[in-house]
Amino acid sequence: MASLEVEALFKSEVEISQLLLRFADSMALKCAIELGLADIINSHGRPISLSQIASGINSPRSDMSYLARIMRYLVRKEFFTAHPPSDGGETLFGLNQKSRLLMHDSERSLASLIIMQNHPWFLEPWHCLSQCVKEGGTAFSKVHGCEVWDLASRNPEVNRIFNEAMACTSKIVTTASLSQYKDGFNNIRSLVDVAGGIGGHVAEIVRAYPHIEGINLDLPHVVATAPKYDGVSHVAGNMFEAIPNADAIYMQRILHGFTDESGVEILRNCKKAIPEKTGKLIIVDIVLQTDDYRDQFDDIRMVMDLMMIAQTSGGKERTEQEWKKLLEEGGFPRYKIIKIPALQSIIEAYPE
Secondary structure: OOHHHHHHHHHHHHHHHHHHOOHHHHHHHHHHHHHOHHHHHHHHOOOEEHHHHHHHHOOOOOOHHHHHHHHHHHHHOOOOEEEOOOOOOOOEEEOOHHHHOOOOOOOOOOHHHHHHHOOHHHHHHHHHHHHHHHHOOOHHHHHHOOOHHHHHHHOHHHHHHHHHHHHHHHHHHHHHHHHHOHHHHOOOOEEEEEOOOOOHHHHHHHHHOOOOEEEEEEOHHHHOOOOOOOOEEEEEOOOOOOOOOOOEEEEEOOHHHEOHHHHHHHHHHHHHHOOOOOOEEEEEEOEEOOHHHOOOOHHHHHHHHHHHHHHOEOOOOEEHHHHHHHHHHOOOOEEEEEEOOOOOEEEEEEOO
């Protein structure tokens, strides 16, 4: 075999190995959160040594060699900083922007999301992608015998893990929305967050725009665990049955979890709930790019599309043309897309 062929074969093998072993990144992040590595470093207020991190783990059987190898990997992946000793002492490990997102007590923490996505309940359906191709149906139901919403309604632990994960990731998306959609909320007096979880999205909006009356709509087992927020009322209900009336409706990362048929049903209920001439719908969701306009983040958006196969009841990420068709069938023929610093975009839609 010619040397160029050997090099090409080696390159392909490495690229496949990188894809094959990419799960190690998730496992390393999960390990960091379970050990509280970012929290331990943060508690000292400065970079600290490996032995100090080990002391913070508070386990008499901590294995320093394993810890050193995990920290080395996380530093290579730029989740922590490493400051080599100048006087023969120990290397000091510090925080950066990414590791601060791993802290349990950080307002913008992603710890709950990482724990959820690496939990066996949510990992196991990924093994059923080929089965879904062969048979149809949803991966989650093939593993658990029901969809995630049904499992959460009767398993308090699943409900807690799911709600906490959705709340933590939504904070960052909501912040991005507020930064780019400042004028969009000015003329709204009442806003319903449809399937708003435990109410974090609408609470952030109301905090920024106190004149808005916030309404958080979600299933009874979800709002039962929702905290109280100033200016926000929680409503137990079902978006497939009825949505409370308001000037506008907000849906953040909801429609991607459902089929087009279910999406149309939800949108038609949204249309009934807002004024025909002045009402509007604010969707925050992924808009997949076409090949001509792809950006550096579109690969992760495509991964999110596969996640919809694994974890939702027929959901998918959509291109602009797919959104246009869905909105028209749901009664919203006019729309515009607003880019924000997030994987998602704002889709502002109107009933006429």
